[in-house]
Amino acid sequence: MEVNSVRKRETYHHGSLREELVEASVRLIETEGIGAVSLRRVAREAGVSPGAPYHHFADRAALLSAIAARGFDLLTQDLLSAVGRSPGASRTDDVVRVAAAYVTFARRQPGHFQVMFRPELSQPEKHPAVQEAGDAALKVLTDLVDRLGVADPQAVGITLWALGHGLASLTLDGLLALKAEAWNTDPDDLLARALGQIGRSFDVGDPGATAP
């Protein structure tokens, strides 16, 4: 079944087909899952012939790569604003905030997130823009960790990344909600407690944050 955005157009040229293809794809992922995203279907959503997308994207992977790269850009912004806007906060609070921002991004932009970490879909080796955008996002984490003054910033940076990514994945896949149900707990509360646990764990390497 088509979404209701297939209204005919009168002009031969679409005008902004590239953007609309991306938007339609993200919308489709969020509503019907990534399995519903086919080039033909997306073209149909945009009211355009099956071959038209190929003037804007080399192939299906290129379309998904564009979505992934855009997603990493959005994530970078969210992570940056989570770190930046906290004048009186400790570094440890920044860690919790950035991890929370990671998860929040996954929940608010599920369409982007589901494509970002699927190399077989976005084929980053063929589309280096994805890799660069991903590096920029990771850099926010590593920069934060560098300012933390821990013994092994690289290891802590990877750990923080894995933590945020793991929490986001489990949340998005519904596994966290499932576990919350089994435990008779509110999913949001469980997530908040896990994030708090992260903060307490990272207190180990933070000399200045333990004072009340």
Next chain:
Amino acid sequence: MEVNSVRKRETYHHGSLREELVEASVRLIETEGIGAVSLRRVAREAGVSPGAPYHHFADRAALLSAIAARGFDLLTQDLLSAVGRSPGASRTDDVVRVAAAYVTFARRQPGHFQVMFRPELSQPEKHPAVQEAGDAALKVLTDLVDRLGVADPQAVGITLWALGHGLASLTLDGLLALKAEAWNTDPDDLLARALGQIGRSFDVGDPGATAP
């Protein structure tokens, strides 16, 4: 291009088609990626007609579900033996060992792992066996955490799960190797240091090492 396992058979019945379909699928995921796994292709690899698999699996999702469930069983075994075989070790060491086992599993069974956490492929809502097998694997983690004596076992359990899962995902997607290269470090060493960091973090929750 076919793999070389398409030798003709003389019997009308295959004999063990179900197992061979699963094995061929796992082999295909590992060599050509999950995109190469189609029912027709797998049937071809097993030297069988396109419709034959439907006598063993209701649809493509059922085949992938079987792989996912089998993968969770293998993971459960690995996690159990990582926890069990350590008579003189502390609980914290168990945490590190179990996280390491999680990552090791992902590297040794990439074919299984890549299917296990893709709900849109394995459709756990239609195939509850996957969910049960996944719960059993998670239970190893939560049981371990319960014995840890922390204030909030649920939160710590989720955190540990997210950590192992995130590290495994980043490793499998090659992102960790990429970061190691950028940092001029050995990937295995970086991973080991991250795992060590986990141990130090979880020391916080240990009754003997509580922070102020």
Next chain:
DNA sequence: TTAGATTATGAACACCGTATAGATTGTCTG
């Protein structure tokens, strides 16, 4: 205005998941 680049169409090809009908074989019952 006109030449060329850009963007769309429509037909074609091979492949895919899946359904169905019929052929072959294994197994159980008498």
Next chain:
DNA sequence: CAGACAATCTATACGGTGTTCATAATCTAA
């Protein structure tokens, strides 16, 4: 052992998919 029934496999068919290509429509710049 014989026959019947169930399980398994083949052959064929349908619609959807990614992708290519020739062709048509439009935009842009000289």
